Amino acid sequence: MLKTFSTILDTQLFKNTIVGVILLNAAILGLMTIPGLDPSMLALLDWLDHACLVVFCIELSMKLAVLRLGFFRDGWNIFDFVVVGIALAPASGPLSVLRAMRVLRLMRLVSAFPSMRRVIAGMFGSIPGVASVAGILLVIFYVAAIMAIGFFREIDPEKFGGLGPTFFTLFQLMTTEGWPTIARAMMEKMPHAWLFFIPFIVMTTFTTLNLVFGIVVTAMEEAKEEEAREDMAAQGIVISDESNEVRLAVIENQVKDAARELESLQKSLDRLLEKQSIARLKLESAEK
Amino acid sequence: MFATILSLPENRYFQYTIIGVILLNAVILGLLTVDGLNPTTVSLLTTLDEICLGVFCVELGLKLIGQRLRFFRDGWNVFDFVVVAVALAPATGPLSVLRALRVFRLMRLVDSVPSMRRVMNGMFAAIPGTASVAGVLAVMFYVAGIMATNFFGKVDPDNFGHLGVSFFTLFQFLTMEGWPDVARPIIEKMPYAWMFFIPFILVTTLTTLNLLFGIIVDAMENAKEEEAREDLAEQGIEAPEESNELRLAVIEQEVRKIREKIASIAAQVEKA
Numbered sequence: 001m002l003k004t005f006s007t008i009l010d011t012q013l014f015k016n017t018i019v020g021v022i023l024l025n026a027a028i029l030g031l032m033t034i035p036g037l038d039p040s041m042l043a044l045l046d047w048l049d050h051a052c053l054v055v056f057c058i059e060l061s062m063k064l065a066v067l068r069l070g071f072f073r074d075g076w077n078i079f080d081f082v083v084v085g086i087a088l089a090p091a092s093g094p095l096s097v098l099r100a101m102r103v104l105r106l107m108r109l110v111s112a113f114p115s116m117r118r119v120i121a122g123m124f125g126s127i128p129g130v131a132s133v134a135g136i137l138l139v140i141f142y143v144a145a146i147m148a149i150g151f152f153r154e155i156d157p158e159k160f161g162g163l164g165p166t167f168f169t170l171f172q173l174m175t176t177e178g179w180p181t182i183a184r185a186m187m188e189k190m191p192h193a194w195l196f197f198i199p200f201i202v203m204t205t206f207t208t209l210n211l212v213f214g215i216v217v218t219a220m221e222e223a224k225e226e227e228a229r230e231d232m233a234a235q236g237i238v239i240s241d242e243s244n245e246v247r248l249a250v251i252e253n254q255v256k257d258a259a260r261e262l263e264s265l266q267k268s269l270d271r272l273l274e275k276q277s278i279a280r281l282k283l284e285s286a287e288k
Numbered sequence: 289m290f291a292t293i294l295s296l297p298e299n300r301y302f303q304y305t306i307i308g309v310i311l312l313n314a315v316i317l318g319l320l321t322v323d324g325l326n327p328t329t330v331s332l333l334t335t336l337d338e339i340c341l342g343v344f345c346v347e348l349g350l351k352l353i354g355q356r357l358r359f360f361r362d363g364w365n366v367f368d369f370v371v372v373a374v375a376l377a378p379a380t381g382p383l384s385v386l387r388a389l390r391v392f393r394l395m396r397l398v399d400s401v402p403s404m405r406r407v408m409n410g411m412f413a414a415i416p417g418t419a420s421v422a423g424v425l426a427v428m429f430y431v432a433g434i435m436a437t438n439f440f441g442k443v444d445p446d447n448f449g450h451l452g453v454s455f456f457t458l459f460q461f462l463t464m465e466g467w468p469d470v471a472r473p474i475i476e477k478m479p480y481a482w483m484f485f486i487p488f489i490l491v492t493t494l495t496t497l498n499l500l501f502g503i504i505v506d507a508m509e510n511a512k513e514e515e516a517r518e519d520l521a522e523q524g525i526e527a528p529e530e531s532n533e534l535r536l537a538v539i540e541q542e543v544r545k546i547r548e549k550i551a552s553i554a555a556q557v558e559k560a
Binding site: 131132133135139143145146147149150151163177178179180194198201210214217245246248249251258259262265266269272273276 | 546
């Protein structure tokens with residue numbers, strides 16, 4: 001029984017069917033947003049939506065039955081589970097926000113295609129590398145917020161009243177959207193206010209760009225490396241997990257060692273040849 | 289005993305404690321921004337803030353005594369010193385702006401966490417390489433500032449009345465934020481004014497992008513290299529300072545030499 005489940009789960013036909021159901025579900029949820037649908041149509045769409053949900057539930061139960069607790073070891077499985085689970089939760093009272101969240105189910109399209117999965121995995125993989133840049137941005141924001149409250153609270157309590165509104169205003173400044181309006185208003189009362197605004201804008205746009213670049217470049221490199229690794233694995237070449245820097249240094253050392261070994265090999269060969277020629281000379285003289 | 293005390297700043301737990309104090313200080317300064325706190329809370333928070341400041345002073349004092357003048361050779365030490373000293377300066381009269389600057393103390397978090405410090409070091413190391421691009425941008429700004437003040441000073445004194453205001457407006461142009469609102473009224477009076485605005489925006493945004501990309505790419509490479517060097521040092525492998533390109537070329541040459549050597553040895557063996 002479990003074996004048939006796992007063979008069914010692995011067939012391409014089954015996978016394609018699931019993708020088809022996700023797409024169908026997307027179309028249904030899209031149609032339901034049209035205002036003024038007649039009730040019978042709405043009921044039909046609702047029924048179809050439930051049918052899709054049932055298909056997902058069956059698929060996930062089969063996976064759960066086959067993999068048992070191993071199911072939860074893969075982040076993508078957890079994602080599928082949560083996203084389908086949300087649709088099953090009662091969507092009334094304080095939980096009514098969950099009804100809107102059931103659209104998240106369509107994100108399963110990403111987890112259904114390996115190439116899309118790789119892109120997302122690359123992005124997640126770049127997070128540790130850029131965490132320090134994000135940390136710097138956070139420190140800059142916090143320091144700037146406290147300073148801005150001290151400077152501008154009296155002038156414009158709506159924008160710089162407390163930490164919350166100030167963070168929002170600073171985020172607006174970082175996107176450079178409408179910053180001259182804010183800055184000019186402050187400069188009317190405090191002529192030197194530009195000393196705060198311009199460095200803040202320069203520093204944060206700079207750091208943000210750095211952050212975005214870091215994520216994009218690392219994600220691209222990671223996806224490329226992953227692909228290269230798969231290629232290599234297909235050709236039967238094992239490659240190490242080390243960074244290129246480390247691998248370069250290791251190669252350097254190995255080449256140096258090889259050169260040294262070759263040198264000693266040459267020396268012992270010379271010695272051997274010398275011995276051989278001496279032996280031959282002795283043999284020749286003995287023959288004489 | 290004295291030596292142990294002086295070596296405290298090198299101790300990992302001592303460093304963690306300092307990071308903890310910086311975070312605590314951040315929370316305190318955040319709480320102090322809350323409107324309408326009652327006076328006892330304010331005085332309590334102020335006392336706590338002063339205690340944090342005391343801890344920083346002790347830490348820097350230990351470092352100063354331990355390293356003497358070498359202390360000032362590291363840029364980060366100078367930064368820490370200035371930022372803590374600002375808080376100690378009297379914050380009255382014309383110096384009252386220093387009171388607001390004491391928040392800079394929280395920036396110490398950046399140099400206390402090694403990975404953040406590495407990112408910042410990478411950025412600073414990238415600056416000399418892009419200084420020429422920054423110079424180009426500065427010259428453009430100055431020339432454009434004088435031109436704009438001469439052209440538009442009478443038409444729109446609010447935005448181009450004198451050099452300072454012009455620089456601010458030009459910076460606004462650089463960020464492309466609301467530039468048509470400034471440019472259109474002027475173009476109404478001077479139809480050819482677009483011949484100044486549009487080239488300025490095109491040229492400066494391009495130069496800025498050049499500058500930003502240069503610094504960021506360089507900084508990322510620097511940070512990566514430094515990280516790799518630390519990794520290698522941990523594994524006990526020595527890494528030369530040369531660029532990767534050069535090292536690859538050297539390796540290729542070495543491998544070629546080795547192969548020649550192998551061929552010559554093989555020939556000798558063959559002959560024997």
